[in-house]
Amino acid sequence: xxxxSKEEGAGEQFAQFEPVSRGPLAVLQRFLHANPTMxxxxxxxxxxxxxxxxxxxxxxxxxxxxxxxxxAIVGTLAAAQSLVILxxxxxxxxxxxxxxxxVIMGRLSVDFGVPVPLAILVGMVCGLITGAINGLLVTLxxxxxxxxxxxxxxxxxxxxxxFSGRETIRSQTLDAEAPLLKLxxxxxxxxxxxxxxxxxxxxxxxxxxxxxxxxxxWGRRVYAVGDDKEAAELAGIRxxxxxxxxxxxxxxIVALAAWSSIGRVGSVSPTSFFxxxxxxxxxxxxxxxxxxxxxxxxxxxxLGALIVGVFNSGLRLAGVEVLWQLFATGWLIILAVAIDxxxxxxxx
Amino acid sequence: xxxxxxxxxxxxxxxxxxxxxxxRADFDxxxxxxxxxxxxxxxxxxxxxxxxxxxxxxxxxxxxxNGRPVNxxxxxxxxxxxxxxxxxxxxxxxxxxxxDNMFMGREIRKPxxxxxxxxxxxxxxxxxxxxxxxxxxxxxxxQNINQAVETLSGGQRQGxxxxxxxxxxxxxxxxxxxTAALGVKESRRVLDLIQDVRxxxxxxxLISHNMPHVFEVADxxxxxRLGRRLCVINPKxxxxxxxxxxxxxxxxxxxxxxxx
Numbered sequence: 001x002x003x004x005s006k007e008e009g010a011g012e013q014f015a016q017f018e019p020v021s022r023g024p025l026a027v028l029q030r031f032l033h034a035n036p037t038m039x040x041x042x043x044x045x046x047x048x049x050x051x052x053x054x055x056x057x058x059x060x061x062x063x064x065x066x067x068x069x070x071x072a073i074v075g076t077l078a079a080a081q082s083l084v085i086l087x088x089x090x091x092x093x094x095x096x097x098x099x100x101x102x103v104i105m106g107r108l109s110v111d112f113g114v115p116v117p118l119a120i121l122v123g124m125v126c127g128l129i130t131g132a133i134n135g136l137l138v139t140l141x142x143x144x145x146x147x148x149x150x151x152x153x154x155x156x157x158x159x160x161x162x163f164s165g166r167e168t169i170r171s172q173t174l175d176a177e178a179p180l181l182k183l184x185x186x187x188x189x190x191x192x193x194x195x196x197x198x199x200x201x202x203x204x205x206x207x208x209x210x211x212x213x214x215x216x217x218w219g220r221r222v223y224a225v226g227d228d229k230e231a232a233e234l235a236g237i238r239x240x241x242x243x244x245x246x247x248x249x250x251x252x253i254v255a256l257a258a259w260s261s262i263g264r265v266g267s268v269s270p271t272s273f274f275x276x277x278x279x280x281x282x283x284x285x286x287x288x289x290x291x292x293x294x295x296x297x298x299x300x301x302x303l304g305a306l307i308v309g310v311f312n313s314g315l316r317l318a319g320v321e322v323l324w325q326l327f328a329t330g331w332l333i334i335l336a337v338a339i340d341x342x343x344x345x346x347x348x
Numbered sequence: 349x350x351x352x353x354x355x356x357x358x359x360x361x362x363x364x365x366x367x368x369x370x371x372r373a374d375f376d377x378x379x380x381x382x383x384x385x386x387x388x389x390x391x392x393x394x395x396x397x398x399x400x401x402x403x404x405x406x407x408x409x410x411x412x413x414n415g416r417p418v419n420x421x422x423x424x425x426x427x428x429x430x431x432x433x434x435x436x437x438x439x440x441x442x443x444x445x446x447x448d449n450m451f452m453g454r455e456i457r458k459p460x461x462x463x464x465x466x467x468x469x470x471x472x473x474x475x476x477x478x479x480x481x482x483x484x485x486x487x488x489x490x491q492n493i494n495q496a497v498e499t500l501s502g503g504q505r506q507g508x509x510x511x512x513x514x515x516x517x518x519x520x521x522x523x524x525x526x527t528a529a530l531g532v533k534e535s536r537r538v539l540d541l542i543q544d545v546r547x548x549x550x551x552x553x554l555i556s557h558n559m560p561h562v563f564e565v566a567d568x569x570x571x572x573r574l575g576r577r578l579c580v581i582n583p584k585x586x587x588x589x590x591x592x593x594x595x596x597x598x599x600x601x602x603x604x605x606x607x608x
Contacts, residue, residue, distance in 0.1 A: 033496070216467040217455035220448050227441040234403075234439035236424045236453035294443045346499065 032339075033346040036288045036296045039339055040303035043286075043332075047307060051314025058317055061192035065199075067309040071283075072184075072198040073098075073261050074276055075305035078283035079205045080253035082301045083246050085284050086213075087226040088293025089138065089145030091247070093153040094254050095276035097130045099269075100160035101258035106169045106268035109178035116180040124255045130156065131251020135244035153277070164270035171266040185263025198260040205253055206302045213298050222246055227294025282329060283308060286336045290344065307332065352415060354379050354551055355400065355431075355520050360409035362395055369395040370406065371575035377520060377553060382546050384554045384562040384583075387572030388595055394524070396572060397555055401433045401522050402426030413519065424453075432517030436524040438509040442498035447471070447478045449497055450512045481515040482507070485541060503534030507541065514545050521545065522553045527561055539565055559588040571595050 022030070032038055051058045077094050084091040101123045108119035130152070137148040174181055184198035213219035224232040225239045225246075233239050265272055287304025289296030311332070312325045357375035361368070369392045377383050387393040398404040400411065402420030411418050413429055420426040423433065440449045451474045457463035458470045475493055482493070487507045497505055506526055513521045523542070527535040535558075542565050545552055556562050562569060563583045571578045571594050578594060579601035593599035 030499075033499075211466075215469055215471075217457070217469060218467070220444065220452070220455065220469070223444055224441040224448075224452055227443045231437065231439040231441055232452070234423060234433075234435055234437075235441070235449070236427055238424070294441065 029343060029346050032343050036343070037300045037303065039336070040287050040300050040307060044303050044307050044310065047310050047314065051310060051318070055314050055317035058314055062194070063313060063317070065193040065195055067306065067313045068199045069194075069196050069264070070313070071305040071309040072196065072202045073257055073264050073273065074279045074283060074308075075202040075302055076198075076205055076253065076257040076260055077276055077280040078287070078301040078305050079202070079209055079298070080250035080257070081280040081284050082287070082289050082296075082298055083209065083222065083250045083253075084145065085226075085281075085289050085291060086222055086293060086296070086298075087243055087246050088229070088291075089226075089243075089246075090149065090281065090291070091134065091145065091250060092149040092277055093130070093134060093156055094250070094257075094280055095273050096153045096156040096160060097127065097251065097254050098258045098261060098276065099271075099273055100130075100156050100163065101126050101255050102262050102268050103160055103164040103270055105181060105259065106174070106178070106262065107163060109181060110169055110173055116178045119178070120180070120259060123258060124252060127251040127253070127255025127258070128248050129251070130254070131248035132244060134251070135247030138247065139240040139243050160270050164268075166270060168270070169268040174262070174267065181259065181268075182263045182266065184260035185266060196263065198264055201256060201260050202302070205256065206299060209298045218242070218245070223294050225293075279308070282333055285340075286332050288336065288340065290340050291337070292344075295340075295344070304336075351378055353377055353412075355411070355413055355553075357396075357400060357411045358409060360396065360399055360406045360411070362392075362399060362404065362406045368575050370399065370409075373409070373572070373576045375400065375570065375577065376580075377551055378568075380546065380549050380551055381567040382542060382552045382554055382565050384556060384566035384569045385572060386556065386559075386562060386569060386591065386595055391572045391595075392575040393555060393572040395575075397433075397522055397524060397553070400426075400553075401431055403433075427516070430517060430519035431522070432513035432520070433522040434506075434509045434513045434524065434526060436526075436528065438505055440497045440505060440509055443496055445494045445496060446482075446500075446508050447475050447493050449508060450474070450478045450481070450515065454516065477515070478511075481511045485511050485514065485544060487511060501534070502530050503537055506530065506534070506538055510538070510541055510545070514548070514550065517550060520551055520553065522555070524555045525557065526554070527556065527558055535561065559591065563588055563591075571601070573597065 057063055077098060080094055081091055104126055105119045105123040108114040108122060109116045134148055134152055137143050138145050184196060184201055186197050187194050213222060221232065221237050221242050224235070224237055225242045229239050261273060262268055283305035284301045285291065285304070286307055287296070287300030287302065289300055308329055311328050315325050315328065353376040355375070355377040357373065360370045360373045362370040373392065373396055375396065385393050385397065395404065399406045402423045402425050405421065418429060420429070441452065456470045456474050458468045462468040463470070479493055485507065497508060500508065526538050530538060539561060542552055542554065554562065554566060566583055569581050569583055569591060571581065571591065573595060581591065590599065594601045
């Protein structure tokens, strides 16, 4: 029997990779399937080129670095959001947690006399804890991530108002008592472009996540869980552990974003970044990560955040009313999801 | 059969509410054989297989592997004991590559600092091993081992799932309806694959509805009825219609088969 099947030619029909001729559209579909960051990359380059033509000063070092600074916080949040969305979940609590943690770090340093590095450490731990809460609700209580984080969003927002007493910690106070909290707002110059450490943080977070997702077992498991949870479970993955760890890592990144946000805003305000929640999801979706989980590259959302930044900056420089920025972002989301659906249809 | 069963179960009972899915069921798998498990829908054969592969836990009864009592709390525990299952759904992650899928849950890390500190995976080594396994099973015409599983045909996917099970299954491989979703040609290849695996000395438990396939590859046929083992027959001594008759209760099985 063994000989027979081997003589039959090591699977002529069975496992052959047939050189089927495909139309150009199908070739494109396969290419995008294999390279999920290409869509946001092309959109970014095209939109930058178009705005470079119609908007004066778009390509100035000043403007480009301004775009980077503007997307740094939402971009960092998008990194956390991407991890959760890769597992076919969603985290609606990111912005509320970020603001709450910035309030905790600020209040501890300024009002409670806690040494600033310790206050920052507490903030990081709070990020892990909030992530663990979300993760445990999703896994142990088996609530859908949307509902879980819709609930915790409100809970953390309330705690944020409680911790802050609805008061803003002013910039001068921070400068005097806790300058370290504003670290990521510090500027430095490279060749005429002014960048902040917050921009660097965002890029580093994305690069680290890229490495982890691509080159470690944990990363592969995150994709497997998002792709098909039952299959991953049957293949021997402890999916609940993976999920809890994902929410915790996301929480930690949100805490980093909280630190970074203090530098960006200059003060600690319990009412800041109200829209950052949906903006982070927008960046992820435009960045080509599938809302159904398991697909897309982590670098996409960084491009996605930049695309939104480029659109906003370009339209503003071109003198277009603000409402059209929203209009354009809306269509970008719809387009991105439509393309994702199309790419997912690739099969043998 | 003179040898001792490699996997043996006695008096397995599993209830779901008022429904008794396993009613004092027995099971014997001998070294190096292909044992087919057949039964009507609802006879409890998938419950039996799930119990043996750790996917569910029985209410009472005893399972022994190589003579030692075992009690698998999860599929992972069964896998660690050397029992692999090719599920009907295959349990592959469609968007991940063939290599990623084969090593899912037991990835190989790079030696030295990169592996220990940075937890870096040894993609090259995993690819090498995956390629070797597929080649051993005559499946190496899959050229790009890094292509996503969803770009493979049904038979190719089945091949990847079987290769994974054989690569890691040291004692027993379960296959649940491996040909159910396949065309004629691809079914042929999977049946050949089953015989290849048997030739390598690994016993296989084949769950199937397809009588011609069962009669072609099985050494013995375990017929499951009403939550328990009705009889075990040798496919050379009985016809397919006999088997179906036993399975449905249309005909009483002979006494010597009952004893087996």
